[in-house]
Amino acid sequence: xxDKKQVVDSAMRTVSTDGIPAESLTAADTAxxxxxxxxxxxxxxxxxxxxxVVLAIIAGGLILLAMGKDPLFFYGNIINYGIMxxxxxxxxVMMTPLLLLAAGLIVVFRGKLWNxxxxxxxxxxxxxxxxxxxxxxxxxxxxxxxxVLTLLGVAVGAAWxxxxxxxxxxxxxxxxxxxxxxxxxxxxxxxxxxxGPFQDPDVxxxxxxxxxxDSMLPYIPGTRIHVGLIVAVVxxxxxHWVLTRTSFGLRLDIFGANPKTAMHVGINxxxxxxxxxxxxxxxxxxxxxxxxxxxxxxxxxxxNPEYGAAVIPxxxxxxxxxxxSIPFVAFYAIVANGGQIAAxxxxxxxxxxxxxxxxxxxxxxxxxxxxxxxxxxxxxxxxGLKTSVAQIFGRKKSS
Amino acid sequence: MTTQVAENPVxxxxxxxxxxxxxxxxxxxxxxxxxxxxxxxxxxxNGAGKSTxxxxxxxxxxxxxxxxxxxxxxSRITSTRAAMKLGxxxxxxHSTLISSMTVLENLMLxxxxxxxxxxxxxxxxxxxxxxxxxxxxxxxxxxRNLGLGQQQQVExxxxxxxxxxxxILDEPTSMLTPQAIESLLASVVRLRNEGxxxxxxxxxxxxxxxxxxxxxxxxxxxxxxxxxARELAKMNESSxxxxxxxxxxxxxxxxxGNRKTIEELAGAATASRQARKAGSVSETTVLSVSQxxxxxxxxxxxxxxxxxxIRAGEILGIAGIDGHGQSTLAEVLAGxxxxxxxxxxxxxxxxxxxxxxxxxxxGLRYVTDDRLHEGIVGNLxxxxxxxxxxxxxxxxxxxxxxxxQEVLDESNRLISEFDIxxxxxxxxxxxxxxxxxxxxxxARELSNNPKLVIFNKPTYGLDLKTVARVREIILxxxxxxxxxxxxxxxxxxxxxxxxxxxxxxxxxxxxETPNVGARTAEIVGEIxxxxxxxxxxxxxx
Numbered sequence: 001x002x003d004k005k006q007v008v009d010s011a012m013r014t015v016s017t018d019g020i021p022a023e024s025l026t027a028a029d030t031a032x033x034x035x036x037x038x039x040x041x042x043x044x045x046x047x048x049x050x051x052x053v054v055l056a057i058i059a060g061g062l063i064l065l066a067m068g069k070d071p072l073f074f075y076g077n078i079i080n081y082g083i084m085x086x087x088x089x090x091x092x093v094m095m096t097p098l099l100l101l102a103a104g105l106i107v108v109f110r111g112k113l114w115n116x117x118x119x120x121x122x123x124x125x126x127x128x129x130x131x132x133x134x135x136x137x138x139x140x141x142x143x144x145x146x147x148v149l150t151l152l153g154v155a156v157g158a159a160w161x162x163x164x165x166x167x168x169x170x171x172x173x174x175x176x177x178x179x180x181x182x183x184x185x186x187x188x189x190x191x192x193x194x195x196g197p198f199q200d201p202d203v204x205x206x207x208x209x210x211x212x213x214d215s216m217l218p219y220i221p222g223t224r225i226h227v228g229l230i231v232a233v234v235x236x237x238x239x240h241w242v243l244t245r246t247s248f249g250l251r252l253d254i255f256g257a258n259p260k261t262a263m264h265v266g267i268n269x270x271x272x273x274x275x276x277x278x279x280x281x282x283x284x285x286x287x288x289x290x291x292x293x294x295x296x297x298x299x300x301x302x303x304n305p306e307y308g309a310a311v312i313p314x315x316x317x318x319x320x321x322x323x324x325s326i327p328f329v330a331f332y333a334i335v336a337n338g339g340q341i342a343a344x345x346x347x348x349x350x351x352x353x354x355x356x357x358x359x360x361x362x363x364x365x366x367x368x369x370x371x372x373x374x375x376x377x378x379x380x381x382x383x384g385l386k387t388s389v390a391q392i393f394g395r396k397k398s399s
Numbered sequence: 400m401t402t403q404v405a406e407n408p409v410x411x412x413x414x415x416x417x418x419x420x421x422x423x424x425x426x427x428x429x430x431x432x433x434x435x436x437x438x439x440x441x442x443x444x445n446g447a448g449k450s451t452x453x454x455x456x457x458x459x460x461x462x463x464x465x466x467x468x469x470x471x472x473x474s475r476i477t478s479t480r481a482a483m484k485l486g487x488x489x490x491x492x493h494s495t496l497i498s499s500m501t502v503l504e505n506l507m508l509x510x511x512x513x514x515x516x517x518x519x520x521x522x523x524x525x526x527x528x529x530x531x532x533x534x535x536x537x538x539x540x541x542x543r544n545l546g547l548g549q550q551q552q553v554e555x556x557x558x559x560x561x562x563x564x565x566x567i568l569d570e571p572t573s574m575l576t577p578q579a580i581e582s583l584l585a586s587v588v589r590l591r592n593e594g595x596x597x598x599x600x601x602x603x604x605x606x607x608x609x610x611x612x613x614x615x616x617x618x619x620x621x622x623x624x625x626x627x628a629r630e631l632a633k634m635n636e637s638s639x640x641x642x643x644x645x646x647x648x649x650x651x652x653x654x655x656g657n658r659k660t661i662e663e664l665a666g667a668a669t670a671s672r673q674a675r676k677a678g679s680v681s682e683t684t685v686l687s688v689s690q691x692x693x694x695x696x697x698x699x700x701x702x703x704x705x706x707x708x709i710r711a712g713e714i715l716g717i718a719g720i721d722g723h724g725q726s727t728l729a730e731v732l733a734g735x736x737x738x739x740x741x742x743x744x745x746x747x748x749x750x751x752x753x754x755x756x757x758x759x760x761x762g763l764r765y766v767t768d769d770r771l772h773e774g775i776v777g778n779l780x781x782x783x784x785x786x787x788x789x790x791x792x793x794x795x796x797x798x799x800x801x802x803x804q805e806v807l808d809e810s811n812r813l814i815s816e817f818d819i820x821x822x823x824x825x826x827x828x829x830x831x832x833x834x835x836x837x838x839x840x841x842a843r844e845l846s847n848n849p850k851l852v853i854f855n856k857p858t859y860g861l862d863l864k865t866v867a868r869v870r871e872i873i874l875x876x877x878x879x880x881x882x883x884x885x886x887x888x889x890x891x892x893x894x895x896x897x898x899x900x901x902x903x904x905x906x907x908x909x910x911e912t913p914n915v916g917a918r919t920a921e922i923v924g925e926i927x928x929x930x931x932x933x934x935x936x937x938x939x940x
Binding site (some may be wrong): 247248250251258267268 | 733734735754755759765767773774778787790791796799800801
């Protein structure tokens with residue numbers, strides 16, 4: 001963790017820090033590889049990163065208490081089911097798509113582009129991979145089928161970002177809206193495909209044919225973890241290297257820092273936008289392919305794992321650093337995996353896991369707010385809070 | 400108490416205010432009294448601590464120690480809203496108006512007390528305040544269509560909108576023509592006569608003399624000189640000049656150049672034209688621009704039917720009120736914006752459809768005015784910022800991988816050649832001072848064989864020594880045969896450096912004059928005034 005990217009962090013700051021000497025801004029460093037940071041800065045960074053998680057766990061515990069449940073029992077079970085026994089293997093399997101999705105989001109987010117169409121990119125890729133599996137299996141050897149299907153997934157995910165990417169590059173259309181709209185369309189199409197051409201004729205429920213177990217991704221020897229995990233880890237490492245050590249990564253940082261600067265120094269911003277979207281969609285498509293070929297093997301209609309929404313808070317907690325996202329994704333995978341059964345044991349809805357994620361987001365925002373105000377040498381409290389409180393309690397203020 | 404009987408009451412008193420940032424003491428034990436009905440001029444170079452002082456008064460920064468008294472009571476200005484409540488209004492150097500909204504809407508943004516908007520009341524208030532300023536402002540005009548002088552008046556009205564008693568003007572004249580400066584000064588005098596306290600920040604001594612009732616000089620964060628009203632009344636211009644210059648530069652006077660240069664830089668004397676090396680302007684045309692039009696977009700101005708020719712070694716100045724298409728012109732020439740029609744020739748080559756990089760490698764360079772946001776990436780180290788326009792190119796990058804040694808060698812070379820003051824090449828560029836950031840940009844643009852350099856407001860916001868150095872560099876390069884397009888809102892600068900001056904207004908070049916020295920500023924003013932008259936009389940071709 002020697003180098004960290006803090007595009008979000010610095011983005012938050014640039015909003016409010018115009019005209020203030022940059023020395024007062026600690027730890028803002030877009031330039032991963034490059035400058036070394038002091039121990040104080042690292043400590044600061046760790047505090048800001050870990051505190052929200054700790055606070056969320058505590059607040060979650062208080063909520064559980066209020067509901068009459070035993071928080072220690074619940075959290076203990078999460079560890080029991082998420083790590084102990086075979087739990088760690090399941091958690092690792094769950095990490096596979098999450099890691100790739102996080103990587104896909106980090107690439108665009110670092111360019112300050114918001115690809116929020118991850119659901120459709122994932123589902124379309126998943127459905128097409130599964131849908132074409134039987135016919136390809138019939139003509140190709142199993143290993144070639146897997147490779148072709150993986151590439152298909154990547155291509156589909158990437159293709160679904162092209163319209164928003166081009167609209168953004170040519171007309172500066174807000175990509176948040178276009179990717180969301182494309183997501184609605186894509187999720188719809190995915191469902192139509194499951195109920196239509198790809199529906200398994202042998203069952204009544206709308207779902208695709210299942211891939212036979214022997215045509216799925218092989219396990220890592222000695223475990224029940226499919227090799228998709230290795231693919232995900234390798235891709236994440238390569239991506240980290242590309243982002244921090246190459247001229248492309250530097251151009252991306254410049255573009256993310258300010259598109260105007262990018263234009264000024266002669267970076268082709270249109271090409272950059274399209275490239276970033278394609279990489280992002282491709283990685284999300286890859287996540288789908290690995291998940292389908294390694295774990296699920298079929299898709300039911302109206303099924304949506306909503307990985308993207310779960311991963312986004314952790315992507316930001318990792319300060320858009322690909323390597324940094326690994327522990328966070330692992331944390332979430334354990335909580336989500338162990339939490340399923342733990343919630344049932346405590347007689348809770350499994351949605352309680354989402355409550356935890358939401359609490360992390362809330363505390364993250366608060367910590368960032370306080371941190372930014374502290375960096376600016378201002379009071380920790382929001383401006384005007386004291387006077388408002390004083391007014392409520394009727395204390396007269398001389399004006 | 401008895402000694403102050405004759406003096407105006409103090410509205411805001413700062414006592415021993417200190418504010419430090421890591422590595423800098425921006426304000427060191429500053430005490431300052433702001434009195435009702437007086438114009439208090441604050442002089443000092445950039446970096447002297449004026450901006451910090453204002454941001455403390457405006458509630459954006461909290462002092463580390465010392466206290467602020469308002470009407471004799473110790474108060475804390477905890478936020479900008481608190482400052483407004485206490486009656487402190489600030490007019491910043493940059494525009495705070497929202498360009499797509501009308502003047503009235505902009506002003507009403509601050510009215511948050513009531514749920515419903517009170518347009519009628521706002522109109523009356525605007526009329527009263529403009530009468531007070533002696534200005535005439537159409538409430539329904541979009542902010543983007545305001546001329547700069549008017550824009551500033553709206554900013555002042557905005558600062559007064561919540562009933563301010565203290566008005567702070569941060570370098571309000573730096574972008575104005577002589578005529579506009581006069582009308583601004585007249586407005587300030589009216590406000591003062593109404594009993595307002597005015598803090599007038601400037602680095603031009605002659606303005607301070609013209610308008611100040613009291614003068615304070617800041618230097619390196621310290622209050623080095625205070626001339627109270629009683630003393631100032633007894634002084635004449637030249638004795639004030641001596642006092643202030645000594646305070647501003649102290650022992651540095653010698654190192655800043657000769658006395659005359661200092662006086663010119665400090666705005667005590669009017670600028671005179673720099674002598675050019677004989678025969679430095681050759682006959683070869685380096686840049687010829689014919690009938691270039693670029694339509695406006697996103698609130699930036701367009702340019703229309705621009706024709707320019709610059710010869711090798713020649714400096715063409717573009718004068719005009721800020722925001723009249725200067726940046727668009729620069730960006731079009733640099734290749735950052737696409738033009739609708741017209742042709743741009745660099746030497747013999749048509750570069751109209753070439754991109755930034757191609758033009759760059761042909762020797763066309765652009766020193767942007769938006770140093771902090773467009774010019775550098777603040778979070779990247781100085782070394783990479785110096786090579787920002789050569790990312791991915793050999794020998795610094797090899798098949799996408801950086802060659803650190805080459806990068807370091809080249810940046811060390813540029814750092815020493817252009818005397819960039821940085822702890823080391825790995826320091827984040829955003830932490831450098833404005834002057835050093837500008838040197839960084841100059842180093843980047845002027846290395847590697849420049850043929851034509853576009854300077855957009857190259858000395859805006861710099862400290863005086865750097866201003867002198869930057870002007871020197873521009874002249875040096877012109878003398879070596881580089882063609883220069885010098886865009887500036889500072890007429891003194893153009894009179895000092897340019898061979899010819901063209902005037903831009905509403906995106907069109909409306910006139911041109913050879914630089915004849917002292918009278919040039921007036922001629923430029925006349926061109927602007929004539930254009931205004933022609934525009935209202937009949938529609939221009």
